[in-house]
Amino acid sequence: MQDVAPRDYRDAMACLGAAVSIVTTDGSAGRAGFTASAICSVTDDPPTLLVCINRGSSAYASVTRNKVVCVNVLSARHEQLSRLFGGKVPAEERFAAAAWSTLATGAPVLTDCAAAFDCRIADVVNVGTHDVLFCQIVALQRSGCTDNLIYFGRAYHAVGVTNSAEAGPESAVGRS
Ligand SMILES: NC(=O)C1=CN([C@@H]2O[C@H](COP(=O)(O)OP(=O)(O)OC[C@H]3O[C@@H](n4cnc5c(N)ncnc54)[C@H](O)[C@@H]3O)[C@@H](O)[C@H]2O)C=CC1
Numbered sequence: 300m301q302d303v304a305p306r307d308y309r310d311a312m313a314c315l316g317a318a319v320s321i322v323t324t325d326g327s328a329g330r331a332g333f334t335a336s337a338i339c340s341v342t343d344d345p346p347t348l349l350v351c352i353n354r355g356s357s358a359y360a361s362v363t364r365n366k367v368v369c370v371n372v373l374s375a376r377h378e379q380l381s382r383l384f385g386g387k388v389p390a391e392e393r394f395a396a397a398a399w400s401t402l403a404t405g406a407p408v409l410t411d412c413a414a415a416f417d418c419r420i421a422d423v424v425n426v427g428t429h430d431v432l433f434c435q436i437v438a439l440q441r442s443g444c445t446d447n448l449i450y451f452g453r454a455y456h457a458v459g460v461t462n463s464a465e466a467g468p469e470s471a472v473g474r475s
């Protein structure tokens with residue numbers, strides 16, 4: 300079988316548009332957060348999603364030691380915030396740029412995000428440079444669900460709907 304070079308793989312992955320989230324954590328190992336597009340729904344019973352985190356990321360130690368994360372799904376207006384959490388900026392500067400609350404785990408919840416999934420990390424699998432975190436949702440919050448920030452072709456884009464009736468009103472479930 301032909302080997303595929305990492306660069307060729309990333310070039311092809313740049314053709315796969317993905318929603319952008321900020322993954323946060325807080326606890327005895329400290330507050331941290333990073334921008335992430337490698338996030339996927341796994342199962343609704345029990346409600347579980349996965350997050351892929353680079354073990355070289357500044358947030359890695361806090362995330363894996365705290366064993367909790369909040370996945371904050373971004374709206375189109377959060378592009379600058381996404382850039383801040385995308386690397387090389389001190390954690391305090393990242394968090395100072397927005398308003399945060401908490402739900403059940405204590406991980407920071409971005410006040411005006413499209414949806415927030417507050418999770419405890421149930422399982423971790425090492426794959427190459429990344430850890431795959433299987434995250435069980437213990438509380439969630441969502442907005443009117445009108446738009447998302449998308450990463451496609453190595454650039455940010457907005458996607459939105461004019462009629463958000465199906466998404467329902469703003470709500471929070473499982474708030475502590
Ligand atoms: N899954 C990840 O860890 C991702 C990391 N990034 C990071 O953001 C920065 C900017 O990236 P781009 O300008 O889009 O160019 P790029 O060539 O680094 O990324 C293109 C695409 O490849 C994938 N990708 C990139 N780095 C990856 C990694 N280390 N492991 C698995 N998949 C990866 C992503 O789907 C990304 O959209 C880079 O430092 C990159 O490492 C960006 C997207 C996803």
Ligand SMILES: Cc1cc2nc3c(=O)[nH]c(=O)nc-3n(C[C@H](O)[C@H](O)[C@H](O)COP(=O)(O)O)c2cc1C
Pocket residue numbers: 319332333334335336337338351352353355356357358381384385386387388450
């Ligand atoms: C659009 C976008 C998506 C990203 N997705 C991921 C991801 O899914 N997993 C990951 O580990 N890093 C991802 N990154 C990279 C991290 O956000 C960034 O490398 C991380 O904050 C590490 O930088 P730091 O060590 O300076 O904090 C992404 C970056 C961007 C700009």
